[in-house]
Amino acid sequence: MRDLSALPKGHLHVHLDAAARPETIIELARDQGVAPPRLSGFTNFDEFIKSFFALLEVTSSPAALRRVIDESVADAKRDGVRYLELGINPAFRAEVFGSVEAALETILDQGMLSAEKHGVSLGFNLTIDRMAGYDQSIATARLAAHYADRGITTIGLANEERGFPVTDFRDAFRIARDAGLGIAPHAGELVGPESVRSSLEVGSTRIQHGVRAVEDPRLIEKLADEAVCLDVCPTSNVVLGVYESIENHPLPQLLEAGVRCSINADDPTLFANSVTSEYELGRSTLGLSDHLLAACAWASIDCSAAPEDVKAAAKRDIDGWLTNDL
Ligand SMILES: [Zn+2]
Numbered sequence: 001m002r003d004l005s006a007l008p009k010g011h012l013h014v015h016l017d018a019a020a021r022p023e024t025i026i027e028l029a030r031d032q033g034v035a036p037p038r039l040s041g042f043t044n045f046d047e048f049i050k051s052f053f054a055l056l057e058v059t060s061s062p063a064a065l066r067r068v069i070d071e072s073v074a075d076a077k078r079d080g081v082r083y084l085e086l087g088i089n090p091a092f093r094a095e096v097f098g099s100v101e102a103a104l105e106t107i108l109d110q111g112m113l114s115a116e117k118h119g120v121s122l123g124f125n126l127t128i129d130r131m132a133g134y135d136q137s138i139a140t141a142r143l144a145a146h147y148a149d150r151g152i153t154t155i156g157l158a159n160e161e162r163g164f165p166v167t168d169f170r171d172a173f174r175i176a177r178d179a180g181l182g183i184a185p186h187a188g189e190l191v192g193p194e195s196v197r198s199s200l201e202v203g204s205t206r207i208q209h210g211v212r213a214v215e216d217p218r219l220i221e222k223l224a225d226e227a228v229c230l231d232v233c234p235t236s237n238v239v240l241g242v243y244e245s246i247e248n249h250p251l252p253q254l255l256e257a258g259v260r261c262s263i264n265a266d267d268p269t270l271f272a273n274s275v276t277s278e279y280e281l282g283r284s285t286l287g288l289s290d291h292l293l294a295a296c297a298w299a300s301i302d303c304s305a306a307p308e309d310v311k312a313a314a315k316r317d318i319d320g321w322l323t324n325d326l
């Protein structure tokens with residue numbers, strides 16, 4: 001059987017603030033004399049988001065943040081990731097660092113050091129907080145544009161999807177697009193196909209989740225035609241109650257319809273998963289062939305912001321992985 005950790009891939013949907021190793025969080029909490037946040041057993045998005053914000057407290061010091069970045073890049077290397085795009089929101093850390101810019105500078109600096117150290121190409125998805133209001137979304141987009149040549153590759157949109165439609169952030173996405181950045185909002189997770197449709201209207205180049213597009217056959221066709229990549233996270237969707245079980249996840253159906261999908265971990269600290277374990281679920285529980293898994297890996301490279309030489313080498317090695325005799 002082919003080793004899925006050796007399959008070259010991009011990891012495009014993973015949030016830095018929930019990418020720390022669970023044992024690191026427990027150790028940091030112990031050093032700080034505080035109880036560690038709840039790391040498992042969520043049954044809905046509200047419980048999950050509470051733990052997500054609790055993780056920020058434990059990783060708030062510059063040293064802890066640098067450690068989490070370095071371990072995330074090391075873990076990516078272990079998982080065969082050639083290009084890692086970490087979702088970040090430095091506004092969460094502005095108070096500790098003195099400003100959003102100071103927090104961002106630290107993240108970018110450590111990112112550069114760790115990418116070099118571990119030999120993984122790294123970019124950042126600067127993520128707008130849906131609940132932080134219009135002005136903050138514009139400020140985030142301007143910040144992303146300003147740092148476009150320093151490692152920011154994409155603008156994202158996260159947090160509560162219900163009541164905070166993608167179209168409210170049209171102006172922010174325009175600023176990002178003019179700066180040459182990719183646009184990859186969370187959509188089609190807690191809200192149905194209309195949220196995915198709106199994401200296409202605002203010029204999304206990828207969509208994080210997007211899986212509920214499956215409820216609208218015409219929309220699936222459109223996604224396939226426009227070759228927009230869905231950054232799919234099966235375990236996340238089950239833990240947060242979007243689907244009852246992995247067996248019910250629509251990834252096979254989306255692939256069958258010709259939609260490009262990458263496979264991702266989303267929040268490894270809270271889901272006890274990794275990008276490789278998600279590929280393994282694709283094989284063991286969703287019944288995806290190695291050809292389909294390789295197609296997902298190919299999409300995760302092709303639709304990423306990785307440098308062209310990294311893309312070319314990864315594609316060559318994906319082909320090699322597939323043609324290796326077993
Ligand atoms: Zn996410």
